[in-house]
Amino acid sequence: MEKKIYESAEIKIVLLNRDMLITSGGSLGENEWDEFNFNQLG
Amino acid sequence: MHNNAKRRGLSFLLILAMLFVSVAVMLPVATSADPVEFADFGVQKLAALNLAGDEDTDLRFVFTVGSLDYTEVGFVFSKTNAAPTVGGDACYKMPVTVVHTQIVADGNTLTADPGRYWVAVKMTDIPHSYFDGALYVRPFVTDGLGTRYADAALTSVCDAAGHVHTIDEFEHERTGGTAALDVAGTIVGNCPGCNLEVTFNDVKAGVEYQKWIGGGGQARMYDRRQISDILAGGKHFYPDASNGGLGNDLVVEYSILWNETLLNLSADYNDGARLLTTFDTTNGGFSGEYRAIAYASLTNNVKDSGANFAGAFEYPSGLIQTSEPGDPHPGMTAGGGAYSDYANVGGTDRDHPEWGWHRIGVIYHEDVTNLNAVKGGAAATYKLTVSIYIDGVLVSILSGDHLDRGNADYKLFTATCDGNGGVTYEDIDEDIWVFAFLVHYVTAPTADAWFADGDVFVTAGHDFVHPVTRIANPAARTETVGGQDFNGAFYYTSAGAHDHVWGSLVNDASHAADCGHAATQSIHCTICGAVKPDSTVNLPIDPSLHNWGVTPVRIQEPTLLEDGIDRYTCTVCSATDDRAVSYEHSVQIFTTSTSGAYSPNGATVGSIRGSKHFYDEGNDLMVEFSILWNESLTHLRDDNSDNYKPYMDSRFATNAAGTSGNNNIVYWSLTGNIKGSDCKFPGGFEWGGIAGDPGDNPYPRFAGAYNDITAYPNLGGYNNGDGTAQVNDLYGWHRVSIRYHEEVTNVAAVKSGSAASYLNEMWVYIDGDLVLHTAETKAISKQLFTATGGGGSITYTENDSYYFHGAFLNSTRMKTGTGYFEIADYSATIGSDFVQNVRRVNNPTPTTLEVENGVFIPSTMWYELDN
Ligand SMILES: [Zn+2]
Ligand SMILES: [Zn+2]
Numbered sequence A: 001m002e003k004k005i006y007e008s009a010e011i012k013i014v015l016l017n018r019d020m021l022i023t024s025g026g027s028l029g030e031n032e033w034d035e036f037n038f039n040q041l042g
Numbered sequence B: 001m002h003n004n005a006k007r008r009g010l011s012f013l014l015i016l017a018m019l020f021v022s023v024a025v026m027l028p029v030a031t032s033a034d035p036v037e038f039a040d041f042g043v044q045k046l047a048a049l050n051l052a053g054d055e056d057t058d059l060r061f062v063f064t065v066g067s068l069d070y071t072e073v074g075f076v077f078s079k080t081n082a083a084p085t086v087g088g089d090a091c092y093k094m095p096v097t098v099v100h101t102q103i104v105a106d107g108n109t110l111t112a113d114p115g116r117y118w119v120a121v122k123m124t125d126i127p128h129s130y131f132d133g134a135l136y137v138r139p140f141v142t143d144g145l146g147t148r149y150a151d152a153a154l155t156s157v158c159d160a161a162g163h164v165h166t167i168d169e170f171e172h173e174r175t176g177g178t179a180a181l182d183v184a185g186t187i188v189g190n191c192p193g194c195n196l197e198v199t200f201n202d203v204k205a206g207v208e209y210q211k212w213i214g215g216g217g218q219a220r221m222y223d224r225r226q227i228s229d230i231l232a233g234g235k236h237f238y239p240d241a242s243n244g245g246l247g248n249d250l251v252v253e254y255s256i257l258w259n260e261t262l263l264n265l266s267a268d269y270n271d272g273a274r275l276l277t278t279f280d281t282t283n284g285g286f287s288g289e290y291r292a293i294a295y296a297s298l299t300n301n302v303k304d305s306g307a308n309f310a311g312a313f314e315y316p317s318g319l320i321q322t323s324e325p326g327d328p329h330p331g332m333t334a335g336g337g338a339y340s341d342y343a344n345v346g347g348t349d350r351d352h353p354e355w356g357w358h359r360i361g362v363i364y365h366e367d368v369t370n371l372n373a374v375k376g377g378a379a380a381t382y383k384l385t386v387s388i389y390i391d392g393v394l395v396s397i398l399s400g401d402h403l404d405r406g407n408a409d410y411k412l413f414t415a416t417c418d419g420n421g422g423v424t425y426e427d428i429d430e431d432i433w434v435f436a437f438l439v440h441y442v443t444a445p446t447a448d449a450w451f452a453d454g455d456v457f458v459t460a461g462h463d464f465v466h467p468v469t470r471i472a473n474p475a476a477r478t479e480t481v482g483g484q485d486f487n488g489a490f491y492y493t494s495a496g497a498h499d500h501v502w503g504s505l506v507n508d509a510s511h512a513a514d515c516g517h518a519a520t521q522s523i524h525c526t527i528c529g530a531v532k533p534d535s536t537v538n539l540p541i542d543p544s545l546h547n548w549g550v551t552p553v554r555i556q557e558p559t560l561l562e563d564g565i566d567r568y569t570c571t572v573c574s575a576t577d578d579r580a581v582s583y584e585h586s587v588q589i590f591t592t593s594t595s596g597a598y599s600p601n602g603a604t605v606g607s608i609r610g611s612k613h614f615y616d617e618g619n620d621l622m623v624e625f626s627i628l629w630n631e632s633l634t635h636l637r638d639d640n641s642d643n644y645k646p647y648m649d650s651r652f653a654t655n656a657a658g659t660s661g662n663n664n665i666v667y668w669s670l671t672g673n674i675k676g677s678d679c680k681f682p683g684g685f686e687w688g689g690i691a692g693d694p695g696d697n698p699y700p701r702f703a704g705a706y707n708d709i710t711a712y713p714n715l716g717g718y719n720n721g722d723g724t725a726q727v728n729d730l731y732g733w734h735r736v737s738i739r740y741h742e743e744v745t746n747v748a749a750v751k752s753g754s755a756a757s758y759l760n761e762m763w764v765y766i767d768g769d770l771v772l773h774t775a776e777t778k779a780i781s782k783q784l785f786t787a788t789g790g791g792g793s794i795t796y797t798e799n800d801s802y803y804f805h806g807a808f809l810n811s812t813r814m815k816t817g818t819g820y821f822e823i824a825d826y827s828a829t830i831g832s833d834f835v836q837n838v839r840r841v842n843n844p845t846p847t848t849l850e851v852e853n854g855v856f857i858p859s860t861m862w863y864e865l866d867n
């Protein structure tokens, strides 16, 4: 568990759960894209 | 970072053909770890996308973030919500939690800027029908502060492909809309680039045309549909619930630009000058089993046709069975005599055809006349009715019981007993073609002919797509088709029902009343062009209103002394109007750095003499011009070097520029004290061009002319080079006239074989006064003619190819200041008279000429005509 704190004069945010942050997956191959179907737009 | 993002966005654009502006949004989130949360926002189509042919496709969407300190990033999409949000109406969220330093996108490898990461998703299976559908897209990032968005963007597969819809304005397969030839509106049709139905607003329907070349032929004009297209959407011609039991008619409508060139078509029926609405089993027209339902003639007196005049409609002989074919065909049931006495498109008054746009409507209607019997098992009998409209007016109704001839029977539908006391209907074969119009093979028009049409519809229904109202007296209008102008007046309006809106009084024709035309003016409806009742004003021929051409003929050139004449000719009645045109000054300006050169009207000896001969007694070379003598010329360089030649001369030369093989007959100085010259004062004349014998100074043959400055009022009147002022300070316009004579002095000897000897004699006049007379029996090297002889005869050879320049100024420039120079009214002729016979004016009225802003030089006229 890692904590990261950002500060400003007005607001103070503590991101408590580092595991929920996005991660870098390095290189994304041609066929590795996250896909979704047009029909999901409704 | 900012700069990196910019550069990154640019390269990305180049690689992926991104359509969105790459955004680098600096959100007011001081606490975010990512100062540029959104960049490189873009969409990518598949490289292999075939907009017109693919059933579906994918799109990739990307942007970059500059931090991993988000809990979620991604896109929200919507087809309808222009500002999609997570959880918003009709919105779809596509989140990712894994981002990438590098992506491979449709074969392109793209590396994110250092410290940035790609957010990359792919939308799949977008159907062809939605290639032009709206896709609102918005990147988002979420962290502990909440969710933030980049600006939403609108795209589509078409947009992503960089595709701009087009519609062929001649595309007759368009599905609808309100645009007509005469009224702008919308056009709905299929874009050939994407095969999608698209809509264009504020456009008029297009014109399609065919030009038949005079003497040529074998070209057709047609517009055709297949029954399957006409009945698209589950329509039927036969009566059923889909049409309220009324059935549908075949409704054909089109506009034609009736024009006089159609009368150039062959009148032979077999040459195809007929306009048919017809069925055919093939799309070739007349190549399968064709059956026409209406004929109109395109020209006068179609042979073997009942349509005896242009635009007349004819019962389609033999196509609807009647017992009494004849002429006129009795099968026409409405109005008797319909075919020969109605408003045909060519004009009710055949001597006054109504050239312009007309709208033809054809409605083909079918009834089963024995329905109850059919239910009982009897064969159906039919009544087929063709109603023909011109400009919204019903002009002919034709009816019969079946289409005849051959094995094809083009009923819209058939009815048979279903075996249970009911009726089974069947529509006409869906493969059959309907030609809204077909002009069959036209052969050998007597001259070029244009056929233009537009606004064509073939539908199943009961009403015209564009119902129209006739306009009896439409506004004049020109239609340009294939580069040719036609009377394009609309004899109908498709504006629909409206209260007329009256405009102002305008000319009815393209011209107002003038010397050759009476005319009318009237008030027209600004919507449909109809003429307001009782608004027409008759304007009689007005002999005073001419149409002067814009390009006059110069009858007489203007001179310094007299205005010239420009003659304008009325394009209508050929009346003429002579207008004075004054002389236009053209002053050359010399400076210390700008050399001046002047070589007007250099002409060959041959062109000067024409059919006359210089060796005939009395025919001499007559040279004359006016020069604006002024003090500024005395400041020309006075050193007679190759670079500065401050004198003028009259010379022969072997080239048009006057610079090769030249031989001068007289010099005259523009300034004083020309080094190496005998012209010691401006305006002094010196004999020139004698080969050899240059030594004497003054030349004895001058008879004192050159150095007696008081006796000879030279042009400059300045000084004689020793500081002594001349008495004649005569600045202004002077006329120089030179007569140059050549003769063989030993004709008899020449005839005996001796060499010819020549006399060259010259008279120079200034303002009509003789100032120099020289005669020399030694030939100059360029002569007007030479003579050879022997055996008692003499032969003259005229040097026609020599150029003669009577007022030649080679390169010269100012020693100081600015010089002004003008030569006017130059001529070189053959004969014994000058063109301008002038005399000196002793006390002229001083005048000046402005040559530059505020710079005036004396332009006093020192001579006048001596007539
Ligand atoms: Zn910046
Ligand atoms: Zn398109």
Ligand SMILES: [Zn+2]
Residues within 6 Å of the ligand: B498, B499, B500, B501, B525, B526, B527, B528, B529, B530
């Ligand atoms: Zn109107």
Ligand SMILES: [Zn+2]
Residues within 6 Å of the ligand: B515, B516, B545, B546, B547, B570, B571, B572, B573, B574, B575
């Ligand atoms: Zn006139």
